[in-house]
Amino acid sequence: MHLRCASLLLLGVLLAACDRSSAPDFRTEVVRLNAELDTTRQKLSATEKELAARNDELARAAAAAFVIEAGKKEAADADKVMAQKDAQLRVAQAELALLKKSEAVAFAEASSYQAKELTTIALDRYQQFLKDHPKSPLVTDANRAIAELTITAEKEAKWRANLIDPKREEREILKRLADGIVTIEEIAPILKRRTIDEVVKMLGSPNKSFRNGTELGYVDKVIDSATGNRATLVIIFSEGRAKSLRVGYQGREIKL
Numbered sequence: 001m002h003l004r005c006a007s008l009l010l011l012g013v014l015l016a017a018c019d020r021s022s023a024p025d026f027r028t029e030v031v032r033l034n035a036e037l038d039t040t041r042q043k044l045s046a047t048e049k050e051l052a053a054r055n056d057e058l059a060r061a062a063a064a065a066f067v068i069e070a071g072k073k074e075a076a077d078a079d080k081v082m083a084q085k086d087a088q089l090r091v092a093q094a095e096l097a098l099l100k101k102s103e104a105v106a107f108a109e110a111s112s113y114q115a116k117e118l119t120t121i122a123l124d125r126y127q128q129f130l131k132d133h134p135k136s137p138l139v140t141d142a143n144r145a146i147a148e149l150t151i152t153a154e155k156e157a158k159w160r161a162n163l164i165d166p167k168r169e170e171r172e173i174l175k176r177l178a179d180g181i182v183t184i185e186e187i188a189p190i191l192k193r194r195t196i197d198e199v200v201k202m203l204g205s206p207n208k209s210f211r212n213g214t215e216l217g218y219v220d221k222v223i224d225s226a227t228g229n230r231a232t233l234v235i236i237f238s239e240g241r242a243k244s245l246r247v248g249y250q251g252r253e254i255k256l
Contacts (some may be wrong), residue, residue: 104135107142114145119156123149174202180220180230182252184245187222191235192256194242199235208232210249222247 110125125148126142133139161168170190176182191199199216200206208217216235224231224247234246236253246253 015098103129103138104138105138106132107138110142110145114149119149121153123153177203177218177221177233181223182222183225184222184247186235187233188245188254188256189243191245195240196237199242206235214238217249224248224251 008120033127033207047186095143106125106129110122113125116122123146126146129136129142130139130146150246157167173182173186173190190202194202196213196216203218203221207219209215210217214237216236216237218233220230220232222231222233223229226247231247231251232249234249234251235242236244236246244253244255
């Protein structure tokens with residue numbers, strides 16, 4: 001655009017010069033105009049370069065802005081995905097908690113403790129199962145397991161007590177013998193292979209004596225399992241040591 005204007009200007013000057021009657025400065029004017037044209041061209045070139053540089057700068061700025069906006073969008077999308085995953089996790093945790101409360105899982109948990117012989121924990125889990133699921137079809141199985149575990153728990157308790165106090169069980173049985181509420185099966189381990197003197201020292205003097213002193217009788221000291229009544233404990237000795245027991249003079253005999 002600037003170049004065209006300069007050319008037209010030069011042409012007008014030349015035409016005007018041709019019309020003049022005298023043109024003593026024609027060449028000088030041409031030189032001057034050519035110089036101005038070169039200057040104009042240089043300015044135009046510089047302007048175009050500056051414009052191109054600004055365009056590049058604008059393009060880079062636009063690209064950077066695009067990257068920033070894309071990064072912001074990506075971060076927003078990532079936040080949205082994380083929020084969705086958090087929501088899914090909470091749902092899964094709620095479902096897991098609900099599943100743990102189900103009767104099948106509760107019963108399986110109690111059974112696993114029983115299989116590991118963790119008696120106290122298993123017993124507690126079965127009892128809790130009955131509280132949480134009283135109408136479950138597994139109630140019968142839970143009651144059966146509780147009955148078995150209760151016996152086991154009592155044995156374990158006695159075993160632990162005996163470790164602390166080995167004579168504790170013996171003292172309890174002798175006390176029950178004194179009260180007449182013990183069975184011959186319970187008293188048998190204590191009397192096994194005892195001498196007559198040891199038995200008398202432990203139980204006191206007998207109420208009766210049979211067969212020349214080889215059988216000692218303690219009246220109303222044991223329970224007859226056949227009748228549920230108190231009966232005489234008869235201790236039979238052989239070679240000076242307790243060999244067997246009877247409930248009553250003619251009752252059944254058990255070997256020691």
